[in-house]
Amino acid sequence: MQQKVLRTLEFDKIREQLLEHVSSSLGYEKVQRFAPSSDYEEVIKLQNETDEAVNVLRLKGNVPLGGIFDIRPHLKRAAIGGMLRPQELMQIASTVHASRQIKKFIQELAEETDLPILISYTEEIIVLAELEEKIRHAIDDGGEVLDSASDALRTLRQQLRSRERRVREKLESMIRSSSAQKMLSDAIITIRNDRFVIPVKQEYRGHYGGIIHDQSSSGQTLFMEPQSVVQLNNELQEIRVKEQQEIERILIELSLLVGEYENDLLTIVHIMAELDFLFAKARYGKKIKGSKPAVNDKGIIKLFQARHPLIPIDEVVANTITLGEEYTTIVITGPNTGGKTVTLKTLGLCTVMAQAGLQIPALDGSEIAVFDAVYADIGDEQSIEQSLSTFSSHMVNIVDILERVDFNSLVLFDELGAGTDPQEGAALAISILDEVYRRGARVIATTHYPELKAYGYNRPGVINASVEFNVETLSPTYKLLLGVPGRSNAFEISKRLGLKDSVIEMAKSYISADSNQVENMIASLEKSRRLAEQEAEEAHELLKDAEKLHKDLQKQMVTYYEKKEELVEKAKEEASQIVEKAREEAEGVIRDLRKLRLEKSAAVKEHELIDARKRLAEAEPEKSPVKIGKKSKTTKHTFQPGDEVMVHSFGQKGHLLESTGKNEWQVQIGILKMKVHERDMEYIETPKQKEVKPIVMVKGRDTSVGLELDLRGERYDAALIRVEKYIDDALLANYPRVSIIHGKGTGALMRGVQEYLKNHRSVKKIRFGEAGEGGTGVTIVEFK
Template structure:
């Protein structure tokens, strides 16, 4: 595996990953990183990277500042060692960093904008350890100095030290400034030798001050003397400093003992922070490479879509598309040197190693990779100087080792298979080796120069030809991989472009048999057809995108027209309603007058009055329902899905709910326990049914309430839901309810949080709780009114 990682440049990829770690903890994790061969483990690591990548996309960062590797400090404290102030400060800083990260992840979970169940588990494992952090920070400042406030005894000793130092400096400065003493001094300064304050005295005046000589200059002309007048003060200062040191040692010892008490929690925190630093580094690296989370399998199938080598400059790399592992398990790539064959091999191998290491891969969405038990590679000139082996022998020894370990769950990469020996024998060996790999069930990718292998895929089941494109006009490779087309020899065309005479070229052609000529013509035709197909596909893609854009514009305009139509109908209805209302008022006046006449004895039949009033009521507009349907249709035509909406995924025929908007043309939809990204065109918005949408509950007639004891908000947008809740509580109070239920569903939790917040602020709400097991659980909030 070490050799494979070396030839596929896995370590260079890890060097790029190291640029994104925040601490030595993450650096150690990256250095220890190796590909996993267990599908479940790889999927877990990929999911962790995806969660961190989603956080970076939404929040822009994850706080990892202040964290350092304190494992050595903890171990020394556990065996009874006293930690330094700097080491204790690093422990406090790491505790703070872990607590800060825990709070950040908790806020992300509470916000509900992104689902992070795996990172949430890590956050739960972090112990805040606030008492230990507080104890350390009360005694030690950010620069690793023990504070005066660490203890009253330390404060006293330091006060004494400052007092002694002030007295000593005062006396020495009076000596240096004295006119009589100045001529005896080499310089009018106060300095320190061996923690004792001294003055520089000329050699000839050494007896003038008495005291102790602590040092002399290199020439011997100056002596550094502690005058007798300050010896006592210096002694007192030394003693005070010794007491200060002992007190600091006592304080650090007590803090070290506290670290020992919390050593288990600290080590757990350290492991979690190391893992989170590593995961976030993988997410940053994925963002840098514009990488995606691959689909994984263990059946040996790989399908790269626009895959890019991560070590090549983004502007220079040419993406490749390769599908291999189901019906086709052997891919033979032919083409000129420096044409990109080896880069293709390394891209397939390195991206597979990255995926099995939990890293996202630089490719397009829906790229699928396999988790292999073994990955083998014979790439480059690995000639052994020590064993004096030829290039061919070196490669063959490595191939023999590979074939001995090969099985059905292996990926094997051969570069220039069979090269370095007689072309006929080398080609025969290459064919036999590929046949053996196929019989063992392995997936094999091989590059070659041999023309015999160009026809290999046409004669073998499960094999496919490919080549790297070469532009004869510019005499340069395009680095584009052409799957299904073998490479053809460009020697004659290149020679002609470089000026070789036609006579020589024609004579050379006579030495090539007719079969070879036919094969070359066939390959040329295949290349031309594939270029034409690619051009037509690109043109059709352009037309498709234009059609989609036109469709969206038409749908938007149709929605606007429907909306305008609904507005016109509503205006007409309002005018008609006003006219009828005016007529009703006039009719009521007339009926009133008729009743007065009836009372005065005139003959006016009661049933005729009732019939007239009924006919008047029937004159009211009857198109209100149709108008609402038109308005609803217009709204449905223009509204795009939003998080929480119920939708139908057309390609699956299954219903689900929208989790989030991934891009302008994609949404993440949850169907049962499965989440997947679905294109907008594949989604049909399901509007809430009449039973799901709560009717306005505003009136109480003849003593009977039209307000239901429950409000169903499922499928309702957040802003509309909040308005409905507020109005519903007022209606429920008017109806005399003491307890009501607000059904909001589980979903992302945003609607539930909004309902809880709103009802908690209402003055007439006594309490609110989640529903019981028979009341809908977390999808229902039970509100008691007062």
């Protein structure tokens, strides 16, 4: 991928934004070096890596990546026998500790979710707990060597503290004497050249004797080491030298130990750099509300509601761009400042971002092709250094592109053929597009030339497009319109700005008949497009409602059969208990009869037999007067709309709506409507009023409340408002359980929805969906 193209598409600004999310200098270095890949398998791996990191952030919010340092220079010195400073050793211990923490973090999380790539990284991390412990045993967090580093160092420091105490006591006795106030500039003990001294006035220097180490700027105060403490200071210096020698011995020993683990530590540095880079990409994807695109090697691009990542989310206009299936070339026509160049850069930038392993600012389900190269001729390319005009500079770029382009290339032309005679420029533009199209490349070109408006109609695989302009507000909407060439709108704009009709009519007379026909055709296309969009939206809503009803029916059936099996099992168990109780009672009666026969020699009286028979009759289980699944043996009823009936095949009560002929009726059972034959129904009663009893239903937008709510593509605040209303409606409909589809994405919507549900007084339990229910993209809600 050419660096010039990456700069043109502003990929360097993506790098700058990514740098804000790294945790160490190692990650910083990786971000500065990273670039798009043209290898299909590698791009898939890069996307999967980022997706796993995004899942970790979604589940945990953050990862323990603090305390990582670039210790490679330290390792190099240690490997050749050099002595490392205490701070360098602490950086090594800190990096080892960080690697151990992230390894533990990923392994524990992998028990909850599938993280094969991250696990493969952490498995390479060697746990060097012993090395970390030895360094921390010898050096504190501030980089100071501890007394516990060795027994010899502990002894020397005890001696040092003892000698210092003796020197201080000696000097304090001097400064507290009666003459000290007169002879000393101040009653304090200070240090010069690592030796304890006192500030003596110049005129009394001979009173104390000893060594002068320093004097004040005025020369009136001398910092003297009195003769009486010279020997004690000498002993202190000897101990300090021994202390320093012992510290150097400890540091050399630790440095040699670090050198022995050089390869393991280099592996840790490499893995920590990769992990820091991965989670930086994941944090950036979360920031731009990105999604993982599907990747193909067939030149197919499908971007749903794609946004330019460098334009603030609250300002950017999202567009759907498709390329590579029905058509391989898009020609965007229309006036300046309409958003044509932004559309080019959005497509190009999303492509290189995806090939670099970044998530793209588009909806879930978007798809990106992996190209061997992306070529772009965008912006004012005038070159002062080479004395080239804008047109000449553009042509230099285009010549270079035509020498390199092939079937696996993406080419972006901005204002193709501009900067020269319009007629010649249009002819060149058509010729260049034909050449690139012939080579099989994917192309998007923008142009002002009206001659190119007919280009898409004359060639298969080419489609016109434009960026919508609102004549009423005299401003562009930045919405891409595929299949509709752009209009100049000059006459409409001029009229709204107050230009006289006579002037406009005269201008129109100068326009050729062919141009007028083209403009009228475009206007007709725009009208047809708006009508088609409206009808498509209505059809889409109807399809969504039908799909929801279908899903609701399926779920109701599943719930019914689950409940039916549960009730059958419960009935069997209760029947078994009743029969067992009856059997025990019968056995008791038989025992009593036998006992009577033995005691009274079979002379059992009639009333005793009657009592026994009565006990047997009481032991017999009661029979239910109604048997579900069979028709009542009452007089046959003539069914009428509004009748309440029992539908035997479902074991549910319903109301008759209307006859569908041939002894069939449409029956309302709960929220479901279905056709049922009369032989499968049993009449219960007719309401006093002949109207059908209203079924408890909560109406949404012209449809019943379904068992699931789809929030994908919604903004965060709007989604939470929909969730709040939907939960209220579901409670009114007496649903025991519903599903909320929020998708995976960045995880912000999922967390917001689940936080709201956890605090709702009517919610009993929430959980993620099973594999067959949508996984972590769906939250199942159970009500109290």
